Amino acid sequence: ELKVEQNPLFLSMQEGKNYTIYCNYSTTSDRLYWYRQDPGKSLESLFVLLSNGAVKQEGRLMASLDTKARLSTLHITAAVHDLSATYFCAVDGTSGSRLTFGEGTQLTVNP
Amino acid sequence: DGGITQSPKYLFRKEGQNVTLSCEQNLNHDAMYWYRQDPGQGLRLIYYSQIVNDFQKGDIAEGYSVSREKKESFPLTVTSAQKNPPAFYLCASSLGWGQGNNEQFFGPGTRLTVL
Numbered sequence: 001e002l003k004v005e006q007n008p009l010f011l012s013m014q015e016g017k018n019y020t021i022y023c024n025y026s027t028t029s030d031r032l033y034w035y036r037q038d039p040g041k042s043l044e045s046l047f048v049l050l051s052n053g054a055v056k057q058e059g060r061l062m063a064s065l066d067t068k069a070r071l072s073t074l075h076i077t078a079a080v081h082d083l084s085a086t087y088f089c090a091v092d093g094t095s096g097s098r099l100t101f102g103e104g105t106q107l108t109v110n111p
Numbered sequence: 112d113g114g115i116t117q118s119p120k121y122l123f124r125k126e127g128q129n130v131t132l133s134c135e136q137n138l139n140h141d142a143m144y145w146y147r148q149d150p151g152q153g154l155r156l157i158y159y160s161q162i163v164n165d166f167q168k169g170d171i172a173e174g175y176s177v178s179r180e181k182k183e184s185f186p187l188t189v190t191s192a193q194k195n196p197p198a199f200y201l202c203a204s205s206l207g208w209g210q211g212n213n214e215q216f217f218g219p220g221t222r223l224t225v226l
Contacts, residue, residue, distance in 0.1 A: 042217045043203075045214055097161055101154045
């Protein structure tokens with residue numbers, strides 16, 4: 001059974017600082033997705049990582065995938081308040097088209 | 112505009128009533144999914160469908176039913192709704208298995224409160 005773990009689950013950081021969210025998974029997969037959820041809202045797709053070594057960047061966020069380590073990272077550079085949200089990673093397993101989601105990381109960026 | 116629509120946005124029902132949540136997509140996706148999100152929690156998969164007229168149970172299928180008679184539509188019925196904190200129901204779709212990319216696109220969600 002595929003398990004996906006994110007850490008930390010809660011992250012409070014100051015504006016201007018850098019930090020990394022980690023997503024570990026338990027079985028072989030080379031496809032991983034990052035989503036953002038604002039309070040009371042649905043999930044919005046951030047990054048699609050489809051191969052080992054894939055790196056994607058959008059603004060202050062950068063995501064990478066290491067399939068050998070079964071690890072993806074979401075790096076935040078010079079955080080701003082607008083990045084406050086919950087971030088989920090999801091891994092493409094072997095059971096048809098379903099994804100397995102991590103528990104989510106609730107990020108709060110303080111002025 | 113292509114996308115996924117869910118209706119209604121807010122839904123109130125009395126305990127023990129059945130309630131059906133609507134999900135429609137015009138992305139021409141083969142696969143569709145239903146998730147439940149409780150307050151402060153992650154997503155739990157209820158049912159998913161990889162093709163018309165076929166669907167599979169997810170991790171919390173008990174107390175729910177679905178149908179997939181059309182590619183565009185995947186309604187979810189909550190049978191005999193139980194009183195719990197309001198839950199957020201999210202519908203999603205993707206290209207489908209074997210397409211090389213299973214990125215899921217989410218609808219706006221329906222918040223169900225059982226009184």
